[in-house]
Amino acid sequence: MDWEALRGQFHLPKGVIYLDGNSLGPMPRAVPVRVGDVMEEWADLLIRGWNEGDGGGGWMGWPGRIGDRIARLIGAAEGTVTVGDTLSIRVYQAVASALHLAGPERAVVLSDEGNFPSDLYMAEGLVSTLGRGELRVVPPEAVMDALTEEVSVLMLTQVDYRTGRMHDMAALDRAAKAKGIVTVWDLAHSAGAHEVDVTAAGADFAVGCTYKYLNAGPGAPAFIYVRPELQDRVRPALAGWLGHARPFAFELGYAPGEGIDRMRVGTPPVLQLAALDAALDVWDAVDMGQLRARSLALSGRFASAVAARCPTLTPALAPDVPRGSQVSLRHPEGYAIVQALIARGVIGDFRAPDILRFGFTPLFLSEADVDAAVAHLAEVMEREEYAQDRFRTRRAVT
Ligand SMILES: Cc1ncc(COP(=O)(O)O)c(C=O)c1O
Numbered sequence: 001m002d003w004e005a006l007r008g009q010f011h012l013p014k015g016v017i018y019l020d021g022n023s024l025g026p027m028p029r030a031v032p033v034r035v036g037d038v039m040e041e042w043a044d045l046l047i048r049g050w051n052e053g054d055g056g057g058g059w060m061g062w063p064g065r066i067g068d069r070i071a072r073l074i075g076a077a078e079g080t081v082t083v084g085d086t087l088s089i090r091v092y093q094a095v096a097s098a099l100h101l102a103g104p105e106r107a108v109v110l111s112d113e114g115n116f117p118s119d120l121y122m123a124e125g126l127v128s129t130l131g132r133g134e135l136r137v138v139p140p141e142a143v144m145d146a147l148t149e150e151v152s153v154l155m156l157t158q159v160d161y162r163t164g165r166m167h168d169m170a171a172l173d174r175a176a177k178a179k180g181i182v183t184v185w186d187l188a189h190s191a192g193a194h195e196v197d198v199t200a201a202g203a204d205f206a207v208g209c210t211y212k213y214l215n216a217g218p219g220a221p222a223f224i225y226v227r228p229e230l231q232d233r234v235r236p237a238l239a240g241w242l243g244h245a246r247p248f249a250f251e252l253g254y255a256p257g258e259g260i261d262r263m264r265v266g267t268p269p270v271l272q273l274a275a276l277d278a279a280l281d282v283w284d285a286v287d288m289g290q291l292r293a294r295s296l297a298l299s300g301r302f303a304s305a306v307a308a309r310c311p312t313l314t315p316a317l318a319p320d321v322p323r324g325s326q327v328s329l330r331h332p333e334g335y336a337i338v339q340a341l342i343a344r345g346v347i348g349d350f351r352a353p354d355i356l357r358f359g360f361t362p363l364f365l366s367e368a369d370v371d372a373a374v375a376h377l378a379e380v381m382e383r384e385e386y387a388q389d390r391f392r393t394r395r396a397v398t
């Protein structure tokens with residue numbers, strides 16, 4: 001694959017080494033052009049855009065059309081993915097639908113301590129709304145043994161947002177199925193980061209965001225996948241008018257739409273979908289196997305150089321633990337170290353209580369970036385640059 005050509009498709013600010021594409025991907029150059037085109041369609045077509053926008057295809061069909069483009073990246077068949085709303089909403093929708101499928105006999109939603117708080121809050125809220133059941137949260141290594149007959153839904157984020165630890169999706173799905181457990185996977189840190197095969201794994205539901213590795217921009221819409229065999233049995237939980245079988249009949253009662261369309265909720269975010277559509281063009285030339293190989297090469301290069309040059313930074317994971325496309329390190333002064341690095345133009349991020357997190361995105365990073373980032377980090381550590389007050393003052397966000 002031509003990595004240089006791929007990198008050329010992104011706007012990357014001068015003097016910045018961006019190791020935070022796992023939180024907010026950089027902007028593909030095609031995005032503002034495409035968003036501008038769609039704004040012109042809005043200006044000229046007005047409401048006719050729903051039917052005639054997108055060069056004639058209409059904006060209304062975008063959630064499914066763009067869902068199909070994401071499907072390829074997660075090993076899903078056409079017609080199994082739709083896009084819109086935020087990831088937190090999609091998590092709620094998937095877990096609620098999964099609980100309904102699992103039936104009332106079982107009560108436990110099982111998750112792990114590496115899951116993102118919003119996912120846990122959503123499940124906790126659902127359980128309390130239903131007035132039955134419980135959310136059970138175990139350490140990541142204990143998930144397999146916690147798959148008991150009491151569990152109705154297994155809800156996991158495949159790659160831990162803090163440590164980068166990666167669950168074996170196929171093995172956990174197999175074990176869950178053997179016990180009649182419905183599975184929900186959050187692929188926020190997987191889609192576009194490494195190969196994912198929801199079909200081979202037999203996942204029931206998968207959700208993910210598009211503003212990280214898929215580079216669709218801040219607030220970009222989320223996606224949801226439903227296993228084809230379940231689609232006509234699923235009750236969408238958030239029964240919005242655009243998930244109705246006949247939205248424009250404006251019937252008073254709800255009738256679920258066909259297949260994945262029933263997971264649609266309300267009006268599609270057209271401008272953000274235009275950004276996503278353009279961002280997905282970059283992926284047309286990407287082979288996921290080669291991407292994974294390069295991601296491991298770049299992150300491995302970083303991890304071993306840091307181990308050699310920065311002995312006080314402890315890896316968050318043992319070397320033999322499978323990880324996503326990030327490297328996480330621990331240090332009690334993690335926040336200040338990350339701030340000192342950002343001041344030097346190396347952007348990573350910090351996650352409480354002590355994690356320095358670095359994402360490696362082969363679409364726009366090179367070996368030279370990795371080596372320069374390590375050199376900066378080594379200097380920050382050797383000179384104890386992080387001890388300066390200006391780096392220790394915490395901001396409220398990110
Ligand atoms: C794994 C995971 N789940 C859920 C979320 C929440 O997504 P959103 O803010 O788009 O609802 C995030 C990131 O914010 C995440 O990393």
Ligand SMILES: Nc1c(O)cccc1C(=O)C[C@H](N)C(=O)O
Pocket residue numbers: 022023024116161219398
């Ligand atoms: N979604 C975010 C946002 O709206 C603002 C700041 C950060 C984020 C994030 O994506 C955080 C992210 N889920 C994480 O992995 O930590």
